[in-house]
Amino acid sequence: MKEVSSLILLGGMTAIAYVDRKEERIPNVLLLVLLAGYPLRLFTVPVGESLLGALFGGGIFLAAYALSRGKIGMGDCKLMAVLGLYLGQACVAGVMLLSLLLASAFGIGMIALRRMNRKSRLPFAPFVLAALLLQWGAALGKGEW
DSSP states (O other), X not given: OHHHHHHHHHHHHHHHHHHHHHHSOOOHHXXXXXXXXXXXXXXXSOHHHHHHHHHHXXXXXXXXXXXXXXXXXXXXXXXXXXXXXXXXXXXXXXXXXXXXHHHHHHHHHHHXXXXXXXXXXXXXXXXXXXXXXXXXXXXXXXXXX
């Protein structure tokens, strides 16, 4: 079941990252697809850990949304809550940190190359997908999959 739910998460995240990159939004229908696949994850992540992950991921980004004055979208908040549900608190924290580092490094690089400026918009979901894949790769490398 873990493999099936992971494939659902990977497919959904790929679609979300693509749409966010092209349209700078995360459609609710794609988040609902991920939620529909969540019951398969119940066999691998305890319900309490999933709920803590959803509260943690969604809560951190909701606070950032409130403080950012529109720089962080509500779609990003909902995405992190759904990821927290799938991954649990510890894993979603790792994905959050890594995705923020990746997005920051990319943004700084693009500013240094003068392809963006500080006011440019940067879709976040592609970096979340990259962080998720890196975290899964690290888990596979350690034999923790």
